[in-house]
Amino acid sequence: MYAGVGNVAPLLDDHAELVKRIAWRLHRRLPTCVQIEDLIQAGMIGLLEAVERFQSDEEASFATFAGIRIRGAMLDEIRRGDWAPRSLHRAARALKRARSDIERRDGRSATSAAMATELGMTSEEYRRLCDDITLTHLTSLDATLADQPALEVSADAAAIPERLVERQDLCEAIVRAAQDLPEREQWLLELYYEQGYNLRQISERLGVSESRACQLHGRAIRKVREQLGEFA
Missing domain, CATH: 1.10.1740.10 (RNA polymerase sigma factor, region 2, helix turn helix motif)
Incomplete structure (x- = not known):
C-alpha cells in the first residue's frame, strides 16, 4: 500500500x-x-x-x-x-450463421438481399442491423486502443498487439475501399480513421448533428463493407 x-x-x-x-x-x-x-x-x-x-x-x-x-x-x-445490448450480440451471431449457411448452400458470397431473406427481415431492417453491429464493433475497438501510452500498452502485451494489427489492417483496407465514395464521405472516413476524430468532433466539422454524422458514417461503411469481408 x-x-x-x-x-x-x-x-x-x-x-x-x-x-x-x-x-x-x-x-x-x-x-x-x-x-x-x-x-x-x-x-x-x-x-x-x-x-x-x-x-x-x-x-x-x-x-x-x-x-x-x-x-x-x-x-x-x-x-x-x-x-453492448445482449440483443445485438445475439443478432450478430445470427447474422454470421446466416452468412455461413447461405455461402455453404449456394457456393457464393451472400448478398444483402439473400441475407435479409434468410433472417426474415426487410432490406431496411437488415441495413439497420448491419449499421448497428458495424458501428458498435469499430467504435469499441477504437475506444480500446485510443490514447494509450507505451507503458500501458506494454502492461497488457498479451492482448494489445493483435488488436493493434487488426486496427491498422482495418484502417488501411477502409482507405483503399473508400476511393470511390463521394468526397464528403471520404473526408468523414479520413477524419475518423486516419486523424482520430470522434463522431462529435466530425459533426462539428461537417456542420451537422452528431446523429447525422453517425448516419453518414454508417452509410459510408455500408458502401465499403463488401470489400471488408475479412474484418466482419
Whole structure:
C-alpha cells in the first residue's frame, strides 16, 4: 500500500477528479448506450488497486501510476463488452450463421438481399442491423486502443498487439475501399480513421448533428463493407 497511508479515503477523494477526466475522454469515443457512471465505477476500482499496489520509492508519481491503473480498469470494462445490448450480440451471431449457411448452400458470397431473406427481415431492417453491429464493433475497438501510452500498452502485451494489427489492417483496407465514395464521405472516413476524430468532433466539422454524422458514417461503411469481408 501507498507508504504512510492509513486511511485511503482522503487519497481516493483527491484523485476522484482524475477518474472522471479519464472516463469522459474514453466515453466520447463510445456508443451512447455506454454509461459514464459504469466507466467511473470501474475507474474507482482501478484507483483503489493503485493505492494498494503503489510503492512510494517508485520513480513514477502516484498520479502517473494511478492514471495507468484507472484507464486499464476502464479498458477491461470496455473489452468485456457488457455495455453492448445482449440483443445485438445475439443478432450478430445470427447474422454470421446466416452468412455461413447461405455461402455453404449456394457456393457464393451472400448478398444483402439473400441475407435479409434468410433472417426474415426487410432490406431496411437488415441495413439497420448491419449499421448497428458495424458501428458498435469499430467504435469499441477504437475506444480500446485510443490514447494509450507505451507503458500501458506494454502492461497488457498479451492482448494489445493483435488488436493493434487488426486496427491498422482495418484502417488501411477502409482507405483503399473508400476511393470511390463521394468526397464528403471520404473526408468523414479520413477524419475518423486516419486523424482520430470522434463522431462529435466530425459533426462539428461537417456542420451537422452528431446523429447525422453517425448516419453518414454508417452509410459510408455500408458502401465499403463488401470489400471488408475479412474484418466482419
